[in-house]
Amino acid sequence: MEQVLSRQEASDAVQDAGWRFLLGALRTSVPVGSLARAIGLAADAVAVCGDDADQHLRADARPDRVVLTLQSVEHAAVTTLDVELALRISAVADRAGLATDPEIGTEAPHSVQILEIAIDALDIAGIREFWKAVLGYAGEAGAEGPKDPLVDPVGQGPALWFQQMDQARPQRNRIHFDICVPHDEAPRRVEAALAAGGHLVSATRAPAFWVLADQEGNEACVTTWQGRDG
Template identity: 35%
Template sequence: MSTLSTAEILDLDLPDWRPVGGALRTRFVTKGFTAGMELLRAITPLAEEANHHPDVTLTWPHVDIALVTHDAGGLTGKDVDLARAISAVAAEQGVPADPSVVQVLEVALDTGDHEAIEPFWSAVLTGAPDNVTDHEVIDPTGQLPGLWLQASESAGEGSEKQPAMRFHLDVYVPHDQAKARVEAAVAAGGRVTQTRFEPSWTVLEDTHGNTACVCTDLPHG
């Protein structure tokens, strides 16, 4: 099954959903645990019929849902169809969606030799040295954010130069919320240090030089 690009997803009529962090995500504001359970009860037959099961987080005030076709390695028509069906059920129950608040946190570690340290970080975070995909340590239990081993700009692969071993945070937000998030960070004392990869990500620093990136699922220019 072919995957859909972020641009293709955004061209579809999916007002309740946003592509964030490699998945189609939303939050339904239930304002109560019982209402959340009722929504999930109504969604379950849809997922079973489609043989396509979303990741769901139920809390007292809301239900978070993420859709991705794992065996295709991205978003597909199956995700779009189920998203529309879920939105229809939520509308019938009078449960509004608020996709503007969805976000995903990824931790990044700059290194000059990611392959040398990937097994260590995988073992520390997951208990096994081989839970790594495309230089990202992924917790198979789904409890920890991903750790991306990022090639450092200050030391290339195999370089004798001491690599920059620096952690920073990548915060994935909806594409239509990124500008506001960057502006909020700047207003709080930060500064933008790099924009050449926008709209995919913007690099910021706090007053002590600590780095963070506000990211979207859009490709960079």
């Protein structure tokens, strides 16, 4: 029977197969040498997922790589079936001489990541409909509440979520980026940002997120799935 997994369970189940857990989904990036090979791998992934492909698998095929994402549309979460499908896809990629491997190569700055935009608001319900309309966005499956995040229904833009403010902060930027990265890549990403002239605003919630800022105080968060349970 298909069961929803915790963050830790999902991450542990696919770690050694080269997949990473990001924002409620499993993701991997497979280097390829041509668009034809990318399309071929995507087709193989669809085939090995069978009738479950449409409700679980998303594929972004490009000449240099294929990014594969697994998540149950019904549950908007990672399930035991998603793990099974990930292992099947890794096996078919291996047979094709390809690898679902997160190791960073000399030409790749990262393996996989997801970008979110966060908007601080006093009245989330009051501004959510504006952003939904102006971006052409929609709510996630099963999450259409007045304070829930918004996503691009065709998967081209970053997710948008709203952070509750207690009082106005006119001297602080109220829109910032959240960069969700694999938990085992986060420290390296933070170090790179600091080496590039940024500074650490707060690490009190790490490894869930580190708050960083550029030299003028504009903030961004490096986030992972860790430290969010309990």
